[in-house]
Amino acid sequence: MLTAHFLFHGALNDFLPQRQKATRIPYTFAPHQTVQHLVEALGVPHLEVRQVLVNRLPVASSTRLPDGCEVDVYPWEQESLPQGEARFILDNHLGKLAASLRMLGIDSLYRNDYQDDELAATAAGEQRILLTRDRRLLMRKVIPRGYCVRQDDPQEQIKAVVQRFDLYHHIRPFQRCLRCNHPLQPVPKAQVLERLEPLTKRYFDEFAICPACNQVYWKGSHYDRMKGMISELLKSE
Numbered sequence: 001m002l003t004a005h006f007l008f009h010g011a012l013n014d015f016l017p018q019r020q021k022a023t024r025i026p027y028t029f030a031p032h033q034t035v036q037h038l039v040e041a042l043g044v045p046h047l048e049v050r051q052v053l054v055n056r057l058p059v060a061s062s063t064r065l066p067d068g069c070e071v072d073v074y075p076w077e078q079e080s081l082p083q084g085e086a087r088f089i090l091d092n093h094l095g096k097l098a099a100s101l102r103m104l105g106i107d108s109l110y111r112n113d114y115q116d117d118e119l120a121a122t123a124a125g126e127q128r129i130l131l132t133r134d135r136r137l138l139m140r141k142v143i144p145r146g147y148c149v150r151q152d153d154p155q156e157q158i159k160a161v162v163q164r165f166d167l168y169h170h171i172r173p174f175q176r177c178l179r180c181n182h183p184l185q186p187v188p189k190a191q192v193l194e195r196l197e198p199l200t201k202r203y204f205d206e207f208a209i210c211p212a213c214n215q216v217y218w219k220g221s222h223y224d225r226m227k228g229m230i231s232e233l234l235k236s237e
């Protein structure tokens, strides 16, 4: 057996038990194991890792390590996405985060009854970024990109995801159904008039409808909440 000495940097320490945080961890391994395998054996999902240095030189995740080496593992701080690639799928515990992303107009699949296999297969098949509370799920090889959501507070969750994937330039408010993720279409007021409450009828003129689930939207309380959220997010850019 061989031994390597791992040091995890920054937010990767979130995945380690207290005694292993910010300290060099000796780890014994067999010669056939890759550095990616060893990082995950220590509890850190490889999709959270931006770079690995072995004896201070960058290596690929498939590298096999020499005995006695020092391994430094660095987290992603910000991963920018080309237009069209800000597409997510969220696990069952993240309903509020999914609604916030949809409010920002970002394509976000969510159901409260997804099975793990279905989440992994859809992330792989549709090249979606998996957002999950379950780091073991994130370790599945088929998943192209992902983030382990550590925050409990939905406000903190959306801040972290927008920051991590640099979503500031992908925000298109009032464009997507909060219930089902389908893009909205503008609709003339006359066409939805009979479905509106008296006050909505009186004070609003601009409406949109979801062609998939038929939900009607207007720039009322949802919209104000969304604008508040966006200005908060942009403050922390």
Ligand SMILES: [Zn+2]
Pocket (backbone or CB within 6 Å): 177, 178, 179, 180, 181, 182, 210, 211, 212, 213, 214, 215
């Ligand atoms: Zn809908």
